[in-house]
Amino acid sequence: MQALLTLLVVFAGALLAGYIIISRVPPLLHTPLMSLTNAVSAVTVLGALLVFEEAPGVVFGLLGAIALATGTFNVVGGFAITERMLKMFKKH
Amino acid sequence: MDPITLVVELVIILVFLAGFGLFRSPVTARLGNGVAAAAFAAAFASVLLRHGVTWWGIVGAALAVGAVLGLAVALRVTMLQIPAMVAFQHGAGAVAAFLVSIVELNRAAEDGASIGKWSGLVGLVLGAATFTASMVASGKLAGRIRQTPVVLKAHTPWVVATAAVTGVVLVAAALGAGAWLMPATAVLLTTSMGLGVLVAIRVGGADMPVLISFLNAAAGLAASFCGIISGSRLLIACGATVAASGTILTLVMCKAMNRHFAAILLGAKGSGPVRGAAREESGVPVGTTEPNREVPTVSSDRPASPTSDEAERLQAPSGGGDPLERAVQAARGARRVLVVPGYGMALAQAQFKLVELANLMESRGATVEFAIHPVAGRMPGHMNVLLAEADVSYDKLLEMEQANPLFPQCDLVVVVGACDVVNPAAMEREGTPISGMPVFPVRQARTVVVCNLDGRPGYSGVPNTLYEADNAVLLFGNALESLERIVDGVRNQAGAAEGAQT
Structure with missing residues (x-):
C-alpha cells in the first residue's frame, strides 16, 4: 500500500511540476517543446527493458524487442529533431 | 525500496524538469534539450545497473535498430514535415x-x-x-x-x-x-x-x-x-x-x-468547419512539384495556376489601380510592416522569398516583424520553426498579444497564405464557425497586401470579408510568384529612380 502511495505521489507531483514549468514556455518554442516531450514520452523503453529482467519467453521476448525498437526510434528521433530545430533559432 | 535508488531517481526526475525549465527562453532551450537527453541516458543506465538484463543480443539489436532508424529519419525530415x-x-x-x-x-x-x-x-x-x-x-x-x-x-x-x-x-x-x-x-x-x-x-x-x-x-x-x-x-x-x-x-x-x-x-453540431467547404488555406498552386506531396488533395479540382483571364477576374477591383502596382508602392514607402504568415506560405515554400522581401524593406528603412497566430501551421508553434529556418531573427516573431496593438501603426501588412486568422468576420459576425476566434485586426493598417492562392474561404468555409475592404490589395495566385513580383517591382523602381537622378 505504501508503494502505491509513493507511485501516486510521484504521479501527482510530476503532473503539477510539469504544469507549472511548461506553462512558462513561450509559444515561440511550442513545436520544439512538443518534440522534446515526444522524446520523453518514449520513456516506456525503460519498461521494455524491464521485460528482459528475467528471461521473457519467445512471445514476450518478441513483443519486448519490438517495444524496445519503436521506443528507441521515438527517443533518439525526438531529441535529434528537437536539436535540429533549436539550432535554427537565432537572434540577429 | 532502498534509499539510494530513491535519491538517484529523484535527482534524475529533477534534472528532467530542469531541462524543461530551460525552455523558457530560446537562448537556453538548446541546453535544455541536452539536459533532458542526459537525464534520459542516466535513467536508462540506472535501470540497467539496478535490474540487469537477459537476452543481451536481442536487446542490443533492438536498441541499435531503433536508434539508427530514429536518427536517420530525424536528420532527413524537412521543417514542413x-x-x-x-x-x-x-x-x-x-x-x-x-x-x-x-x-x-x-x-x-x-x-x-x-x-x-x-x-x-x-x-x-x-x-x-x-x-x-x-x-x-x-x-x-x-x-x-x-x-x-x-x-x-x-x-x-x-x-x-x-x-x-x-x-x-x-x-x-x-x-x-x-x-x-x-x-x-x-x-x-x-x-x-x-x-x-x-x-x-x-x-x-x-x-x-x-x-x-x-x-x-x-x-x-x-x-x-x-x-x-x-x-x-x-x-x-x-x-x-x-x-x-x-x-x-x-x-x-x-x-x-x-x-x-x-x-x-x-464534431459536435453548431461548431467546426462547414462540411464540404473545408479546405486548406490559400497560397499554393496545385501541382507544385513538392516531393513530399503536402499539397492538399481537396483542391485538386483547381487548375494548376490561375490562367491570366482568371487571375484578372480574381483580382477584383479594390480601391482602383493595378494591385501589383499598389503593393509595390506600399512596400516602397512602408516604415512599419507586419507580416501575417499562414500554412499556405509553407505549402508554397514562399518563406524564403518572403524573408527576401522583408530584408529588402528593412534595407529601405522599414521595421518588419512577423505576427504569428497560435494555430498558424499544423502544430503549436509550427510557423516559428518554418520562419526560423528561413533565418528570421526570433525576436521578430511576435505573439498575438504583442502584435495586436501594432496594427493601427502599420503602413503595411502582408498576409501570405493565411485566411481564417485574418478574417474580420470572426469578430463581426455571429454564428459562423469562427465567430469569437481571436484574429489579427489587419484592416487597421493603412494597406493590407494579401498573397493568397485565391479568394475562396479558408478552412472554416467562412467567406473572408477582408477581401472587400478598401485598403486590401489582393494578389491572388501562387504566393511565391506574387512575392517575387513585389520584390522585383521594388528593386526595379528603386533602380529606375536612381537612374533618373543621375
Missing part, C-alpha cells in the same frame, strides 16, 4: 507503451484485481488508441490520406459504442479471473485501435494542432500508467510531465480557435 514526423513518433512510442503493458499484465495475471492490473489495462487502451490515432494523423499531415474530415454514417454513435465496449471489457478484465485476461486484452486492443481511427479521421487539416497536442498528452498518460504496472517511478514522473505539457498545448490551441475540445474531436 515536422508535424507528420512528430505524430509518427507519438505512434511509435505508443506501440512501446501498449506492448509493455501486455507483457506486464500477463506477469501480473495471478494477482487478482490489483492497482497494477487496472493501470496496465488503462495503459494498454491509451497506448493502442494513441498508436492508431497518431498513424492516421501522421498520414493526413503527410498528405498520404485525405486531409478533410472523414465523417462516417452514424459516426458519433460508433465512437460512443466503441468507447463503451472498451470501458466494459476493461472493467471486466480487471475484476475477472486471470484466465480471462488474455482474451480480454485481444478485444481491448481491437476496440481501442478502432476508437483511435474513428476519432482521428474526422479531424481535418487546420484542426490538426489540437489533435496532435492531445495525442502528445495521451502518449504521456499511457507511459505513466505503463509505469505504475512496471513499478517504475521514472516512467510515471516522465509520463505525467508529458501529459501536463500536452494538456497545456491542447488548451492553448482550443482557446486560439475559440472552440471546444469535444467539438473538434467529436
Whole structure:
C-alpha cells in the first residue's frame, strides 16, 4: 500500500511540476517543446527493458524487442529533431 | 525500496524538469534539450545497473535498430514535415507503451484485481488508441490520406459504442479471473485501435494542432500508467510531465480557435468547419512539384495556376489601380510592416522569398516583424520553426498579444497564405464557425497586401470579408510568384529612380 502511495505521489507531483514549468514556455518554442516531450514520452523503453529482467519467453521476448525498437526510434528521433530545430533559432 | 535508488531517481526526475525549465527562453532551450537527453541516458543506465538484463543480443539489436532508424529519419525530415514526423513518433512510442503493458499484465495475471492490473489495462487502451490515432494523423499531415474530415454514417454513435465496449471489457478484465485476461486484452486492443481511427479521421487539416497536442498528452498518460504496472517511478514522473505539457498545448490551441475540445474531436453540431467547404488555406498552386506531396488533395479540382483571364477576374477591383502596382508602392514607402504568415506560405515554400522581401524593406528603412497566430501551421508553434529556418531573427516573431496593438501603426501588412486568422468576420459576425476566434485586426493598417492562392474561404468555409475592404490589395495566385513580383517591382523602381537622378 505504501508503494502505491509513493507511485501516486510521484504521479501527482510530476503532473503539477510539469504544469507549472511548461506553462512558462513561450509559444515561440511550442513545436520544439512538443518534440522534446515526444522524446520523453518514449520513456516506456525503460519498461521494455524491464521485460528482459528475467528471461521473457519467445512471445514476450518478441513483443519486448519490438517495444524496445519503436521506443528507441521515438527517443533518439525526438531529441535529434528537437536539436535540429533549436539550432535554427537565432537572434540577429 | 532502498534509499539510494530513491535519491538517484529523484535527482534524475529533477534534472528532467530542469531541462524543461530551460525552455523558457530560446537562448537556453538548446541546453535544455541536452539536459533532458542526459537525464534520459542516466535513467536508462540506472535501470540497467539496478535490474540487469537477459537476452543481451536481442536487446542490443533492438536498441541499435531503433536508434539508427530514429536518427536517420530525424536528420532527413524537412521543417514542413515536422508535424507528420512528430505524430509518427507519438505512434511509435505508443506501440512501446501498449506492448509493455501486455507483457506486464500477463506477469501480473495471478494477482487478482490489483492497482497494477487496472493501470496496465488503462495503459494498454491509451497506448493502442494513441498508436492508431497518431498513424492516421501522421498520414493526413503527410498528405498520404485525405486531409478533410472523414465523417462516417452514424459516426458519433460508433465512437460512443466503441468507447463503451472498451470501458466494459476493461472493467471486466480487471475484476475477472486471470484466465480471462488474455482474451480480454485481444478485444481491448481491437476496440481501442478502432476508437483511435474513428476519432482521428474526422479531424481535418487546420484542426490538426489540437489533435496532435492531445495525442502528445495521451502518449504521456499511457507511459505513466505503463509505469505504475512496471513499478517504475521514472516512467510515471516522465509520463505525467508529458501529459501536463500536452494538456497545456491542447488548451492553448482550443482557446486560439475559440472552440471546444469535444467539438473538434467529436464534431459536435453548431461548431467546426462547414462540411464540404473545408479546405486548406490559400497560397499554393496545385501541382507544385513538392516531393513530399503536402499539397492538399481537396483542391485538386483547381487548375494548376490561375490562367491570366482568371487571375484578372480574381483580382477584383479594390480601391482602383493595378494591385501589383499598389503593393509595390506600399512596400516602397512602408516604415512599419507586419507580416501575417499562414500554412499556405509553407505549402508554397514562399518563406524564403518572403524573408527576401522583408530584408529588402528593412534595407529601405522599414521595421518588419512577423505576427504569428497560435494555430498558424499544423502544430503549436509550427510557423516559428518554418520562419526560423528561413533565418528570421526570433525576436521578430511576435505573439498575438504583442502584435495586436501594432496594427493601427502599420503602413503595411502582408498576409501570405493565411485566411481564417485574418478574417474580420470572426469578430463581426455571429454564428459562423469562427465567430469569437481571436484574429489579427489587419484592416487597421493603412494597406493590407494579401498573397493568397485565391479568394475562396479558408478552412472554416467562412467567406473572408477582408477581401472587400478598401485598403486590401489582393494578389491572388501562387504566393511565391506574387512575392517575387513585389520584390522585383521594388528593386526595379528603386533602380529606375536612381537612374533618373543621375
